[in-house]
């Protein structure tokens with residue numbers, strides 16, 4: 001409800017306009033609720049402004065240059081020059097188009113947009129602080145609130161982000177020149193995606209990681225394909241190394257790391273990117289005022305309706321915990337809006353796909369073989385190597401596989417792991433199959449277009465059934 005320019009009350013107050021918040025707001029608006037969406041920075045949140053979209057734009061642009069310069073085997077001789085500033089401007093254009101779209105869609109759904117930082121002031125009241133000092137504040141009364149304040153990068157003590165030498169992913173996506181060298185602290189998905197980008201752009205990338213391989217949480221053979229490809233590109237990995245301190249050295253910096261025996265190693269570089277994970281933004285919301293307390297990791301715990309411990313307050317997206325993915329945030333945002341509107345809706349986390357846009361890409365959904373066994377299934381696994389797929393060879397790609405995990409008793413598809421070009425797209429078919437409760441046989445019997453990478457999906461399912469045609473059956 002708007003009176004002049006002072007908002008005094010709303011059915012639903014949504015805090016944060018990332019893919020969790022703006023989707024919740026649009027859906028609530030579609031369902032006829034009076035919605036106010038508050039954003040302190042930029043519409044689209046981390047995803048559109050500093051995360052998924054900018055990183056994927058730079059990955060695609062970098063691949064254009066890298067692939068052209070690396071295609072002599074195909075009879076192509078090119079030496080592409082990269083103007084990073086221009087590439088970043090192009091990326092910003094993509095971001096602007098999408099964030100503008102979010103604003104328009106919100107308005108078209110009747111959502112009241114308020115710029116400012118929201119904090120709770122009472123059980124049904126929030127205070128919105130506008131812009132900088134002296135720009136005033138307003139109070140909004142709400143029936144329901146949806147907290148969708150997202151996450152921020154974790155800082156390693158001693159490596160506070162300065163945007164010059166010590167970068168978070170946000171600054172690493174907006175450099176105007178390719179650094180000669182970069183130390184990347186952390187080999188999770190953000191560290192690996194950006195290491196690949198910068199190595200392909202001609203920067204000497206050194207990755208230091210506390211654990212003993214890249215991409216913690218992924219199976220060994222999945223991580224191995226990605227690490228070996230990154231090594232072939234020239235990325236220098238040092239495992240078992242914890243970032244300890246850094247100092248200026250000539251035109252650059254020296255990053256010191258320590259292994260578990262206390263041995264110190266030193267790595268010189270122009271810049272250092274710290275990508276060791278993200279933490280929820282719950283500390284600036286004055287949560288006590290609404291009666292909420294985050295858990296010990298700072299997340300807001302929610303039930304199957306995205307509802308927190310406080311009946312009329314919901315939490316969606318990164319702030320509500322793993323998996324911290326844009327599409328999870330949006331799915332949760334829709335559920336929260338529908339529950340507020342009195343519709344029957346609930347979260348279903350069993351078939352959330354995830355993608356890592358490394359080279360090659362990774363796509364996963366559902367259970368791994370170990371997880372299926374732990375859950376009491378009798379897992380049967382089918383795998384198809386990329387080198388046996390005609391389309392992959394026409395793309396000059398050989399590394400990777402499609403693996404499916406089924407239940408031997410029932411034949412149901414339980415999960416899949418794909419390491420391949422376009423794995424982020426290939427996983428969609430498998431996510432649909434898991435979501436629909438399809439059997440291995442359903443996917444194996446689906447006629448896939450030839451020649452495509454998706455044939456490997458059908459073949460992997462056939463392989464699990466002992467019926468693969470283009471590879472030896474297990």
Ligand SMILES: Cc1cc2nc3c(=O)[nH]c(=O)nc-3n(C[C@H](O)[C@H](O)[C@H](O)COP(=O)(O)OP(=O)(O)OC[C@H]3O[C@@H](n4cnc5c(N)ncnc54)[C@H](O)[C@@H]3O)c2cc1C
Pocket residue numbers: 015016017018019020021038039040041042043044045046047048050051052053055116117118119148149150151169170190281284285316317318319324325326327328329355357
């Ligand atoms: C480099 C990078 C790459 C990524 N790549 C992918 C990918 O490929 N695929 C994928 O699924 N995910 C990816 N992610 C993760 C994805 O960005 C997040 O999971 C997603 O943005 C979470 O959405 P959200 O709505 O919960 O929060 P966010 O997108 O973080 O949005 C939260 C919003 O709340 C606002 N806000 C915070 N506090 C307040 C307040 N008090 N008042 C008003 N506004 C406030 C913030 O300004 C922000 O705009 C990536 C992240 C990064 C950093």
